[in-house]
Amino acid sequence: MSNQITATSVDLATRFMAQMFDERDIIGVPTGFQAFFGRPETDSKTVFNPDSEKVDIDIIRGNEEIAALIHRGGNSRPLNTQQNMNEQKFTSFSRQYPLIEEEGDIEAGQLINRVAGENPYQLMERLNRMRILGFNIHKSSVRRIIRTCEVLAASSVLTGQHVAISGTTNTDLIYDFRRNAGLTITVAVGWNQSAAVIAANLDAACSEIREVGHVTADMAVIGSSAMDALINDDVVQLQADNRRFELIQVSMNNPVPPKFAKFIEGGFIARGRFRTPGGYELWLFTYNDIYINASGTAVPYMPVDEALVCFSGARCDRYFGPPEVLPMTSAKAAFYQEMFGFNPAAPPMPNNIKGAGHAVDMRMAYFDAYVATDWKKITIRSQAAPIFATTMTDAFALLDGLIT
Numbered sequence: 001m002s003n004q005i006t007a008t009s010v011d012l013a014t015r016f017m018a019q020m021f022d023e024r025d026i027i028g029v030p031t032g033f034q035a036f037f038g039r040p041e042t043d044s045k046t047v048f049n050p051d052s053e054k055v056d057i058d059i060i061r062g063n064e065e066i067a068a069l070i071h072r073g074g075n076s077r078p079l080n081t082q083q084n085m086n087e088q089k090f091t092s093f094s095r096q097y098p099l100i101e102e103e104g105d106i107e108a109g110q111l112i113n114r115v116a117g118e119n120p121y122q123l124m125e126r127l128n129r130m131r132i133l134g135f136n137i138h139k140s141s142v143r144r145i146i147r148t149c150e151v152l153a154a155s156s157v158l159t160g161q162h163v164a165i166s167g168t169t170n171t172d173l174i175y176d177f178r179r180n181a182g183l184t185i186t187v188a189v190g191w192n193q194s195a196a197v198i199a200a201n202l203d204a205a206c207s208e209i210r211e212v213g214h215v216t217a218d219m220a221v222i223g224s225s226a227m228d229a230l231i232n233d234d235v236v237q238l239q240a241d242n243r244r245f246e247l248i249q250v251s252m253n254n255p256v257p258p259k260f261a262k263f264i265e266g267g268f269i270a271r272g273r274f275r276t277p278g279g280y281e282l283w284l285f286t287y288n289d290i291y292i293n294a295s296g297t298a299v300p301y302m303p304v305d306e307a308l309v310c311f312s313g314a315r316c317d318r319y320f321g322p323p324e325v326l327p328m329t330s331a332k333a334a335f336y337q338e339m340f341g342f343n344p345a346a347p348p349m350p351n352n353i354k355g356a357g358h359a360v361d362m363r364m365a366y367f368d369a370y371v372a373t374d375w376k377k378i379t380i381r382s383q384a385a386p387i388f389a390t391t392m393t394d395a396f397a398l399l400d401g402l403i404t
Contacts, residue, residue: 025351029143030267030289031359032221033153033301037318037388039262039358044391045317048363054096055319055387095175097321097385098164100145104137106130108376127339134340134380138367139350141382146353146360147291153388154301157316158308159184160393166294177390180212183397190404191229198233203278205309205397213394215311219260220282221268225304226402227286256283259312266355282309305403314395321385323366336369339378344368 038046049055110133111126118124124132155162160179168174185205189195206217222230230236256270260283264270268285275281287302302308328344336344344367349356365384371377390396 027143028267028289028352028354029146029150029350030287030301031146031150031353031355032263032266032268032287032289033157034146034150034318034359034388035262035266035268035355036157036314036390037153037316037359038361039316042313042315044315046361047317047319049097049319050322050366052322054094055321056094095319095387096164097319097387099324100148100384100386101324102141102144102382104141104380106133106137106378106380130339130378131341134369135342135348137380138340138342138347138382141380142347142350142362142365143353145365145382145384149360149364149384149386149388150301151291152386153318156388156390157310157396158303158306158398160390160396162388175387175389177393179390179393179396180208182208182212183394185397185399186401187399191226191233191402193404194234196229196233196235198230198236199239199276201399202274202282202307202309203276203280205307205399206276206278206280206282209309209311209395209397213311213314213392213396215314215392215395217280217282217309217311217395217397219263219285219310219312220274221285221287221302221308221310222271223302223304223306223402224286224288224300226307227271227284229403260285262355262358263312265357266359303400305400307399307402309397309399311392311395314390314392317389317391319387319389320361320364321387323368323383323385325366325368325381325383328366328368332368336367339369340380 036044038044047055111129113129114120114123115129115132118129152162156175156177160177160183161174164173164175183205185201185208187196187201189197191198191201202220205220209215209217254273256264260268260270263285267289268287271284271286273281274284288300290298290300293299333344342348347362347365347367349360349362353360364386365382367380367382369378369380372379
């Protein structure tokens, strides 16, 4: 092949169009805490409520009292040994749905410019560019909504509360599922201190759950710094070496039980099985995923200096309320599909949503679009109205202050 002496115009032989790389399709969207909610095997409910402003939740508390032994010929009431039982005493919570909203604009001027990945020698029509841009806005909006849902689910699981408005401290705008105060435990000695009593702290959380929540804890999600402290603790290492704790061991002989599969699909990382001195068996998990908050700071979904101890089979319900937009009509749906190439009532799921098959249901979200009065801009709107209710809220205990 000879060298080219004279200048040659750019053509398909002298210019190669590489395949586009879109990092957004690589970045995963975790759903580890959302895996607690809406699970049929734990009798958890998923409720879609597109036509009501509020949801009412009724909760009946239980106990583990025993029956009275009495003298024959008498009864228990005069002895003051047992109160008569009364049925249908319950607490009712009425909650107004929150609203998540994402909007993205497409300007008319964008449609005459090449989009990313478009071959410059096979230019698209404006409508095709519209559909590409619209689909990208849709995918980004759904990912952001799911991340917000994960923040809310994490807050509900960790604290028994989550906000209705981002950043609020107004108690009227916080959904409080009334967790027992004794289930938030601030340890006396940080886990990164030489006098730490890590196993005793985990035992205390398990005992509190057993007494107050009436279930047996079987898992713990531990923040990254707290997990490092646990692994490096001299007492824990000694016990692990003596094989009293099967810690940091996941193998053919010690596989993760199937009941934790959904948490792992959502992003939890199994670290091993831990038997406490009190006889509780906990599977330990870490959760390293992060989100970017409004100020641009990376925030872990699981705080690095906390540990969640819980019963994996707790009932946790999720409620999805109505949009704040006029009802979708057949004409509006047809317009949306013509502009963007998909039905707003059956939208596609973006790539790389962890645990998408069970933790995320696209029926939770609503999609529409509206055009500016001068027809020079179209806005794509996505909404969701989730409440993540830890209905069995006393099946969770939070250890905090683990790193000092």
